[in-house]
Amino acid sequence: MDWQALWLTARLAALVSTILVVISIPLAHWIVFNRRRWTFLVESVVSLPLVLPPTVMGFYLLMATGTRSPLGRLWNEWTGHPLAFTFEGLVVASVFYSLPFAVQPVAAAFAQIDPTLREASATLGASRLRTFLRVVLPLSIEGVVAGLVLSFAHTVGEFGVVLMVGGNLPGVTRTISIAVYDHVQALQYREATLTALFMLAFSFAVLLMVYGLRRRPLAAAPMA
């Protein structure tokens, strides 16, 4: 087992999924509750990583984080080191790559809430923020947890984007999926088998969590 790669992957996924929950809650709220005609445009952009080949996604992200792009230059000036081929660069790329996996479950949970509950909250004097904190969020907590878990798992499992943006620097950008690839390339089948088995067990456990959670009728049942 490549413990260094495992620890790096865990740190990356935890950081990315935390950032994504913070981003996806307001983003999903906007997508579900605003009434602008071009909402579908934002939805499509958010969902692009679902259909784009990871290498294409990784290519654009590499261009965006390289020292020749405005973002890459700005980062270089602030921090004194480039963004591409660093852990931070990997975090930025992963946030974009896993965005739909966080936004979609949260948006689905928001959309499921009976609109009269929000109206009732308003007639009882509650502001939009209070309605969100007291009614919408508590009734969507499963969706938020699902978004957290799925984006964590998806970040753990990414390969193409990491290879494009991060390369393969042990302790910096070498995640566990890259490690498996490396082992196979070096004909180290024993290590590859162990690591792959670990990933399989982990992914299965995550899905058990997500689907097991959905069976709990905590807030799903609408009131007659």
Next chain:
Amino acid sequence: MTLSARLTKRLTSGFALDVSFVVEPGVTILFGASGSGKTTILRCVAGLTRPDAGRVAVGERVLFDSQSPRDVPVPERRLGYVFQQLALFPHMTVAENIAYGLAALPRGERQQRVVEAAGSFHIEGLLGRRPDQISGGERQRTALARALVTDPDALLLDEPLSALDYAIQRHIMDDLRRWNEARRIPVLYVTHSHREAFALGDRLLALEQGRVVASGSPHEVLDHPAHAPLAALAGFENLFAATVAARSERGGTMRCLLAGTSTELEVPLGAAPVGAPVRIALRAGDILLADREPAGLSARNILRGTVAASTMHGTTVVATIDAGARFLVHLTPGGADTLGLQPGNPVWLVIKTYSCRVAHPRDSAGQ
């Protein structure tokens, strides 16, 4: 304090709302068939739907005015709203639901108000339960307590009791009336049930296709319905267009010719002059049937007809009798068996003068 509203609203479906009314303190019924615009009116008053034009005010406080323009946000309107689906927060207890609108109050006072409101609606024993752990009637009481505990300036109720037993409806309405005795706020109560309208309303606004077609006490409006949809909702299965043929001031009656027939009915004397068009409403349960010509009755209308059809609806037999005009008659299965209601058989209709409710369309149209 009174609630006044003037609203116009055109929906994409082609439906157009155009109403103007005043709601005095007490219960005013907003009565009409589904699709007549009742809920749209409530939503416009509450600010949940934006009218195209108009003005909404409670007392001196203007909530909406398309001229000024002014549109007070929903949370600042201070109106209680009870939704048809109740919209209780499923993740909160009864107490938390009731306390929801009292966020600005200090904790102690909030708890005291919750207990007081729960007591008024007899749910003080359920404060720790969640909405899915209490009965339908208890949920209605919770929704009412939640809306009223905030001391709103007016109360808007969208068919809140229609799913409940009559006895429970009465109890809840009694509690609501008691609550409102001291406060005297205008209550606008939407329903399409004439029973609820009679039992609960001080005044009634009858709505048809987005317009107020009649207003007055529930008895004034619903006992003499001039419009077919209103008549059906008010429990009058028969509504005939007719003209006044003769008036008898001394007898307190007049004879009316049913349109398109040679059938005449004697009805109570009204304001309509001879030759004027009137509508005659008649409950299907107020008509008697006989299998031979009856004699020696006080009833003034005895019409010969033939059975056109008879069908069972639950425990009621609905017979259609052709006597020039078509009459719907309700009978018990036993009564129908005695008569042998075969299509084509001759029957006599017996109708008391005072069972006929006459509306002079010009009287009750508009306000």
